[in-house]
Amino acid sequence: MTTNDQPPPPCAGLRIGDAVPNFTARSTTGDVDLSDYRGRWLMLFSHPADFTPVCTTEFVELAKVAHEFEARDCAMMALSVDSLFSHFAWLRMIRERFGVEVRFPIVEDPTLVIGRAYGMVAPGDNDSATVRTTFFIDPDGIIRAMTCYPASIGRSVGEMLRILDALQAVDSGPLLAPANWQPGEKLLKQPSVDLDSVYAAKSASDWFLEEAPGASK
Known part of the structure; x- marks a missing residue:
């Protein structure tokens, strides 16, 4: 995993209107380069860990409405500290248990390089157990909206779509x-x-x- 652009200081706290730091990393759909998503909307979101109850319900619901984001020309990308093989095992379990396939990329970030560059975790943290952050990134690579939830509360997928719809409407x-x-x-x-x-x-x-x-x- 490498970062192509100079990242901000650890836990710099990216804000609405900031350009997102670029990165390349391994994911469940192959190597990803964030710069490849220029020209379309992107929802980048982190989850505390694989094989956790709240995260599992989020990914099941997101997989069910993935076509809704695609219809809005918005890609989705998830991220956690777990390894690529943990991601694979978790996605297989989700398909077996819930009958849905998660096809959007899930990035591995075991060293917290990306999480710290995006201000998702504090400099001294050794894991991302408290991270449940979402960045709505426009086609120019600018953060247009952000949400942050505690590990104990799942995000509203309907609100994610509403935020995206509102951003595109006011544009x-x-x-x-x-x-x-x-x-x-x-x-x-x-x-x-x-x-x-x-x-x-x-x-x-x-x-x-x-x-x-x-x-x-």
Whole structure:
């Protein structure tokens, strides 16, 4: 496993708007190079360990909706400290128990090189037992959204899709996605920063809280 770009300091804490560090590594679908994913969306997510209950339920659900991410031109890539052969054994168990095949790559990170470069683990940690982080990366390799859950709580696959839908929807113009937004619902306009527009608005709230006509996905 190697990193092609100079990574930030350990546990640097990548933020929304940062360019992601590139890396190459072994995965369940062969060697992966993060730069190969430029030009499309990517959801990169870590899990504490193979053969753990919460992670198993997450991967079963993600495998079931993998076609939904593909329909949105979004690749998926998982990562944990476990070895490649542990990944293989776990995926075989998942298929035998649940009847689904996990086809997106799962990267091995036994030395925590990638986890530390992405700020997923603290510098002194020897394992990633507390890691359940998700990065939504746009086609230019920029982090557009992040979530972080404790090891004891599984992620909502529906919310993962909703975040992706919202990110892609607001990219169609200077738009905003309101609370609980779902595809097909109205988006909001960006608020005005011109005083004349503020005074000319039909109501006291129209200048900053107004639906965008026809703007939905």
